Amino acid sequence: MTLLHAPDACPSRLRHLVVVLGDQLDRQSAAFDGFDPAQDRVWMAEAIEESTQVWSTQPRIAIFLAAMRHFAEALRGEGLQVDYRLLDDADNRGTLAAELAAALARMRPAALVLVQPGEWRVQEALRAVAAHAGVALDEREDRHFLCTPAAFARYAESRPQLVMEHFYRAMRKRHRVLMDGDAPAGGAWNFDTDNRGAFGRDGPGFLPQPAAFPPDATTQQVIALVRKHFAERPGRLDAFAWPVTRSEALQALDTFVAERLPLFGHWQDAMWGGEPWLYHAQLSAALNLKLLDPREVIARAEAAYRAGQVPIACAEGFIRQILGWREYVRGIYWREMPGYLARNALDAHADLPPWYWTGQTDRECLRDTIAQTLDLGYAHHIQRLMVTGLYALLLGVEPVQVHAWYLAVYVDAVEWVELPNTLGMSQFADGGLLGSKPYVASGQYIARMSDHCRHCRFRPAERTGENACPFTTLYWDFLARHAQRFAEHPRLRAQVQNLARLSDAERGAIALRADAIRRGEA
Structure with a gap:
């Protein structure tokens, strides 16, 4: 039609x-x-x-x-x-x-x-x-959501400090999700410690494929239109297979719950080169277009746990992203806009590297993630937070430029969800309003959670020298530049103390190499 x-x-x-x-x-x-x-x-x-x-x-x-x-x-x-x-x-x-x-x-x-x-x-x-x-x-009111902006504002005003985990527990109780009476299902509110697995040297092995939806006549017309009017834009449409109707979105939900949710939790933070989907849901676009209601998604995940088909850690980790983070960031967005867009707590003013728009970089993890992002309009949350977002944070990119990139490249990007996740969680530009600490790590984290470093010319354990991983150099440089700010931070104090153990000569070498990286010379 x-x-x-x-x-x-x-x-x-x-x-x-x-x-x-x-x-x-x-x-x-x-x-x-x-x-x-x-x-x-x-x-x-x-x-x-x-x-x-x-x-x-x-x-x-x-x-x-x-x-x-x-x-x-x-x-x-x-x-x-x-x-x-x-x-x-x-x-x-x-x-x-x-x-x-x-x-x-x-x-x-x-x-x-x-x-x-x-x-x-x-x-x-x-x-x-x-x-x-x-x-x-x-x-x-947009009743798609489980917490209105007004309700979130009242919640925020009643708390001395906003903590997502506390909000999430309140939402669990209010909506009776994963609750056994007044106690959390499985005996705990959070199973993060069970959900940080990394693939071994042989990789993920067999992976179930997500539901795919070949373009019908209407979608083919759109693809032709986009190719005609936006030919200069990054991205490919020959593999376009996203759900664009409610029936397709429901089928995608069914496939995820049956085939990937049972292993989602343990592998949700893992990465592997050339494998964009892994065990992730790819339902955020359908949710943000409102083709799916979050209540039905949460209910399906909980029902699978109650039926013994899905471990509690997998069901809880997935539900937290929807009932917790998704509602939390929307509350932050409407409480803080329009001023939130201008936040820049770390005084970051570097430009976003131009290769974020091409993927043409010798940093293997960034090359793989950005190329995948531009081609598919998708990357999972660890790729966004701990690869593209982490590098921009360590480099000191102006937060509004990072925001514009994330809003432009991802198929699930709507500003209410993208902006707080980018400025708050990824770039710490709101100074700790959304998350209590900046998510900073060296290249060692990427080496532990992926195979990228095996194929990269840089060495994640090295801070200085031509072979030093830019993530690692910039990590130590970030700590040096912000040492005073985070010296007494309860979750970063130890990292700042590790910086103090370096010699003056090594700290100087780190600063020189970090400057070269910012100039595009390393």
């Missing part, structure tokens, strides 16, 4: 124009509460601004457009009136705000219905359009 370019006939008296954004593809959304097909109409638009506001890669653009078009088709199949603006319509105005303003002028609805967007910039722009048009705005 192909979307019509021409809008459907408008009801003679339009009551509600219901806005559905590209990350709100949920038929159970509050936007549809009380929807009357005889009086109301859905409005959706593809705006080139959403692909140029950051330099989005081809996979990221394609997944949003394909999912949007499939959702609009499904709504029309139910008999709903949908006003849908295609990216390549000759008179497409290029921005959501301009397109919505034109729609309001043309259709003159009595009210505009909008579920809270996932980005502060979009929220403010659409509010301004409604105000300028003099149209009543009915902005509704």
Whole structure:
């Protein structure tokens, strides 16, 4: 089924124009509460601004457009009136705000219905359009989530310090997830110590493959469109197989729970060259597009544990990412925006290396992770945190540049989830609001958790010299540059004390090599 370019006939008296954004593809959304097909109409638009506001890669653009078009088709199949603006319509105005303003002028609805967007910039722009048009705005809560921004703000105000683990336990109790009465299932709240396995020298061995969805006619049209209009962008679309409908997303969930969740926990921090998927779920894009409800994902994981199909460590580790981290970072985002975007607690001002956009670097772990990211629009959380994110943090890259890269390259990137994870957890730019310490490590961590160092010309145990791993050199340089700040930090004090044991000559050599790395000379 192909979307019509021409809008459907408008009801003679339009009551509600219901806005559905590209990350709100949920038929159970509050936007549809009380929807009357005889009086109301859905409005959706593809705006080139959403692909140029950051330099989005081809996979990221394609997944949003394909999912949007499939959702609009499904709504029309139910008999709903949908006003849908295609990216390549000759008179497409290029921005959501301009397109919505034109729609309001043309259709003159009595009210505009909008579920809270996932980005502060979009929220403010659409509010301004409604105000300028003099149209009543009915902005509704996004009930996809299990904790509203207001509830999170109340929670935060009642605590002397925000700690994700404490929030996660409160959410477990409130929503009765993995609870045996008043006690946590399995006798503990957290099974992290069971979930840090690394593959042996022979690698992961046989790996179950994630569900893949060959592009149908609608998705093929999108792929052709992206190749035509965004040919200069990084990324490949010949292997595009992401779920872009609810039925596909449910199938992906089924496959993960049955085939990879039973081993997800133990291997969730492991990496292996040329193996992008391993035991990870690849469900975050479907969740963030709202094709999946987090409640059903959590329930499926818990049911698998209760049925004896999945160890508690695997179920708990997976559920924590959704019920804990996902809700926590959204709460941080809406509590701290718009000022959060400007945070730079470590006063980092270096530029992001240009090879982050090409993958052409002699650092093997970075080459593998970035090439995979650009090709597939995907990397798992340890690749993001402890490879690409760690290197940018140690190098001292300006946080907003790191944020722009993460928002541009990943198919699951929506600002409410990406920004706090990048600025807060990865770059420590918020000074410890989201996470209590910067995630810093030398190349030895990557050597322990992957096979990358075996194939790399750099040696992770060496701090100085031509063969020294840049991660290791920059790690010690980071400690030196921030020694005063972290000298009494309970989780970094020992690392700073190790720095003090180095001779003045070695510390000087580290600083010289770190400067050469920043200049691109090493």
